[in-house]
Amino acid sequence: GAGVSQSPSNKVTEKGKDVELRCDPISGHTALYWYRQSLGQGLEFLIYFQGNSAPDKSGLPSDRFSAERTGGSVSTLTIQRTQQEDSAVYLCASTLRQAPNEKLFFGSGTQLSVL
Amino acid sequence: GQNIDQPTEMTATEGAIVQINCTYQTSGFNGLFWYQQHAGEAPTFLSYNVLDGLEEKGRFSSFLSRSKGYSYLLLKELQMKDSASYLCAVAGGNTDKLIFGTGTRLQVFP
Numbered sequence A: 001g002a003g004v005s006q007s008p009s010n011k012v013t014e015k016g017k018d019v020e021l022r023c024d025p026i027s028g029h030t031a032l033y034w035y036r037q038s039l040g041q042g043l044e045f046l047i048y049f050q051g052n053s054a055p056d057k058s059g060l061p062s063d064r065f066s067a068e069r070t071g072g073s074v075s076t077l078t079i080q081r082t083q084q085e086d087s088a089v090y091l092c093a094s095t096l097r098q099a100p101n102e103k104l105f106f107g108s109g110t111q112l113s114v115l
Numbered sequence B: 001g002q003n004i005d006q007p008t009e010m011t012a013t014e015g016a017i018v019q020i021n022c023t024y025q026t027s028g029f030n031g032l033f034w035y036q037q038h039a040g041e042a043p044t045f046l047s048y049n050v051l052d053g054l055e056e057k058g059r060f061s062s063f064l065s066r067s068k069g070y071s072y073l074l075l076k077e078l079q080m081k082d083s084a085s086y087l088c089a090v091a092g093g094n095t096d097k098l099i100f101g102t103g104t105r106l107q108v109f110p
Helices: none
Strands: A005-007 A010-013 A019-024 A031-037 A043-050 A053-056 A065-069 A075-079 A088-095 A110-114 B003-005 B009-013 B018-025 B032-037 B044-049 B053-057 B060-065 B070-075 B084-091 B098-100 B104-109
Touching (some): A005 A088, A019 A088, A019 A110, A031 A075, B018 B084, B018 B104, B044 B053
Antiparallel strands (some): A005 A019, A043 A053, A088 A110, B003 B018, B018 B070, B032 B084, B053 B060
């Protein structure tokens, strides 16, 4: 696609429910990143994929968070048993390849609100 | 540990010049990025510095001093549309991800 696409753009859920957030990276981009942005906070790294593998899951806050990527393309971030502190904007980004000087192309994010 | 500091908020007047500073302490260094993020939108790339010195791109310039762990983003001839958050991010030495600062919210007034 022309850009990184994320869905849904907004998600309101009740505490304790599971949610799935989707990211469609730019076609041909091999690296995919998930970040979280809370109000007044910087972007917090969650996980990154190179192809379908996740070499770095160090940012996932707890075992309620998981992510997968299939076909080297679409990625899904799943949050189980959501808590109010999970409320944030979840941003996905992709790069053509994994290298320090590669600029990230971001999606517009999913605003998650846990009531 | 890794730490990136930048001011939380700044204000400036249309037509003026503003400098947004960023200091960092990271394990290794593979470059520093600046991104612009308008409210409710995705961050977009502005600049990348890996060598010391000033890189100029139109109204925006970015400076890096690796020995001082310091960078700044310089915005000239400010326009109202420059009101946004400016994110400083560092590619560390042994990491495969960018570490972001909290961002500087810039408000440009007429």
